[in-house]
Amino acid sequence: VIDHGMNVQMTTDAARFTHNQNNNTLSLEHNLFNLVGKALEGLGHKVRDLEEELVHQRERAQKLTKQLDDEKRARQKAEIELGMTRELCAEAIRLAGLVHGLLPSRHEPPGLLALLLLVDARRETRVDAQGELVLLEAQDRARWDASQIARGLVLVKEALTLGPPTRYAVEAAIAGIHALAPSPERTDWRQIAGLYAVLARLAPSPVVELNGAVAVAMVDGPAAGLRLLDALAGRGELSGYHLLPAARADLLRRLERRAEAAAAYREALALVTNEPERRFLQRRLAEVDGA
Numbered sequence: 001v002i003d004h005g006m007n008v009q010m011t012t013d014a015a016r017f018t019h020n021q022n023n024n025t026l027s028l029e030h031n032l033f034n035l036v037g038k039a040l041e042g043l044g045h046k047v048r049d050l051e052e053e054l055v056h057q058r059e060r061a062q063k064l065t066k067q068l069d070d071e072k073r074a075r076q077k078a079e080i081e082l083g084m085t086r087e088l089c090a091e092a093i094r095l096a097g098l099v100h101g102l103l104p105s106r107h108e109p110p111g112l113l114a115l116l117l118l119v120d121a122r123r124e125t126r127v128d129a130q131g132e133l134v135l136l137e138a139q140d141r142a143r144w145d146a147s148q149i150a151r152g153l154v155l156v157k158e159a160l161t162l163g164p165p166t167r168y169a170v171e172a173a174i175a176g177i178h179a180l181a182p183s184p185e186r187t188d189w190r191q192i193a194g195l196y197a198v199l200a201r202l203a204p205s206p207v208v209e210l211n212g213a214v215a216v217a218m219v220d221g222p223a224a225g226l227r228l229l230d231a232l233a234g235r236g237e238l239s240g241y242h243l244l245p246a247a248r249a250d251l252l253r254r255l256e257r258r259a260e261a262a263a264a265y266r267e268a269l270a271l272v273t274n275e276p277e278r279r280f281l282q283r284r285l286a287e288v289d290g291a
Helices: 004-082 086-102 108-120 146-162 167-180 189-202 206-220 222-235 243-254 258-271 275-290
Strands: none
Touching: 086 108, 108 146, 108 167, 146 167, 167 189, 189 206, 206 222, 206 243, 222 243, 243 258, 243 275, 258 275
16 A cells, blocks of 8 residues: 555655755856866966066067077177188198198197197187177187097197197197196296297297297296397387287286386287277276276
8 A cells, every 4th residue: 555645745746855865966067167167267376477478588588589690690790800810710620630640650640630620619708799809818728629629638738749830839838838737827838938939949030029928928927028028119019019019018017117107008009900909908998097
């Protein structure tokens, strides 16, 4: 026998349960929609922030690219003016390598190739990003080409063992001493001065004497070097050569004879023909003039 009242009650309870379940489902869906909406809203903010950051980074990259392009052009211009472009140096090294390969038993080719490699190893540090001249003592030695230096030093040894020393071998040996020095203060200037004396006998020239006098100044002091430069200047063989008054100016500056140094810098400025060296001499002149 079916209890009609019980059946009605069960039907009512089932309906109420279904209604509650529907309400719960609607409430859950509502909450989910709210959460999704908030998540999308937050994501929208992040997307806008990312877009703004991308615009900022793009502008920054464009500015940096322009700056690097400007620096590259400044360096290239300075290298051209100083006669040491990458292409020119690479071609000189290539040709010297060919000669060395064709004449392996001759002692002149390895000396020339060694000199070119050792000098070129410092090329990237001779001019800064703005195209300004950087002296050897201020160059970043960590940026010197270690592989070229190693190769050059091997060739120096080869050149000096194959036969009597040649001009190129001695000049390469001097460059090798600079390359091996871990800092300017630890450069073996006494050995360099001795090598310049050897070079003066092998290939005498006033330019070799000038470089030798600078080396002597590093060993025995600026006054000793200045006496040699003054004697060289008195002979008149380097009149018109800007590096002679420039070297005198530097030694006079180190001796704190500022007025004489300024006069020598002005003489050098009247003779110099490339802009990087001109700007360097102008800065040095300003130092002694303003002191």
